[in-house]
Amino acid sequence: xxxxxxxxxxxxxxxxxxxxxDRAFHELVLRRQGKVRDLxxxxxxxxxxxxxLAQQAFLKAWKxxxxxxxxxxxxxxxxxIALNVWREEARRGGVILEADDGRLDETPDPxxxxxxxxxxxxxxxxxxxxSAGERLCLVLSxxxxxxxxxxxxxxxxPVGTVKSHIARGGExxxxxxxxxxGDD
Amino acid sequence: xTDADDVISRLFREPSTPDxxxxxxxxxxxxxxxxxxxxxxxxxxxxAAGLALLAVGAALMTRFGPVLPDLSKLYGGFEILSVxxxxxxxxxxxxxxxxxxxxxxxxxxIRG
Numbered sequence: 001x002x003x004x005x006x007x008x009x010x011x012x013x014x015x016x017x018x019x020x021x022d023r024a025f026h027e028l029v030l031r032r033q034g035k036v037r038d039l040x041x042x043x044x045x046x047x048x049x050x051x052x053l054a055q056q057a058f059l060k061a062w063k064x065x066x067x068x069x070x071x072x073x074x075x076x077x078x079x080x081i082a083l084n085v086w087r088e089e090a091r092r093g094g095v096i097l098e099a100d101d102g103r104l105d106e107t108p109d110p111x112x113x114x115x116x117x118x119x120x121x122x123x124x125x126x127x128x129x130x131s132a133g134e135r136l137c138l139v140l141s142x143x144x145x146x147x148x149x150x151x152x153x154x155x156x157x158p159v160g161t162v163k164s165h166i167a168r169g170g171e172x173x174x175x176x177x178x179x180x181x182g183d184d
Numbered sequence: 185x186t187d188a189d190d191v192i193s194r195l196f197r198e199p200s201t202p203d204x205x206x207x208x209x210x211x212x213x214x215x216x217x218x219x220x221x222x223x224x225x226x227x228x229x230x231x232a233a234g235l236a237l238l239a240v241g242a243a244l245m246t247r248f249g250p251v252l253p254d255l256s257k258l259y260g261g262f263e264i265l266s267v268x269x270x271x272x273x274x275x276x277x278x279x280x281x282x283x284x285x286x287x288x289x290x291x292x293x294i295r296g
Contacts, residue, residue, distance in 0.1 A: 030209045
């Protein structure tokens with residue numbers, strides 16, 4: 001891999017990849033794989049499946065790259081492809097995003113509060129206990145920093161449902177991770 | 185955003201995968217190469233099928249004369265519509281070559 005590609009701005013690498021340059025596309029995969037895999041790992045309950053879906057997302061991106069209009073929009077465009085791949089997989093598995101599992105009252109023992117890797121594992125465990133819709137909305141809101149409107153558009157859900165999923169899911173996570181108001 | 189939300193957001197943003205994971209990228213690269221080979225094979229097959237059809241058409245024209253009716257004789261006076269068979273063959277060939285060129289350009293395999 002040439003040093004030029006590694007240090008080039010992403011929009012330049014995207015523009016090069018759009019012309020069919022495989023080295024440029026490889027560089028984009030290297031740069032973006034972490035974000036895409038993290039997103040899908042939080043949405044799936046299974047890391048191996050998440051990595052398979054991430055690979056599918058990159059292949060779809062490679063096929064559709066010539067149709068991308070703005071190289072600067074690559075990150076958001078790739079995220080929407082990854083979300084579509086996950087949604088297709090969820091539909092195949094019969095997951096309904098609008099559904100609320102109503103388990104707010106069924107609060108399990110809170111997992112202990114740790115820092116670093118253990119806290120992340122606790123978060124994953126807590127995420128696994130949420131409904132698919134709550135997990136999707138919370139991940140897009142907290143990890144991706146998307147607004148309620150953006151999440152509603154990406155998830156094809158009404159804004160009200162998105163707000164309710166975020167509120168209920170957030171409440172469950174706070175209980176399970178034993179995070180109270182004023183904690184840091 | 186409350187402090188609790190802030191803690192949750194921080195947890196969410198902690199990466200769980202390695203930065204610049206070469207193994208994962210290599211898997212994607214191998215799959216891209218496989219897809220490219222398959223697409224090239226399909227395109228070659230399509231072109232070969234098109235050429236075979238043209239060859240059959242040319243053979244038929246040679247054996248049985250022009251397949252297209254001579255329109256100048258049907259309607260009289262429209263000499264320009266009376267197209268010789270070899271020209272039809274060349275036009276079809278040019279059309280096929282143009283289709284292949286646009287397909288390759290769409291895939292980004294031809295630049296400019």
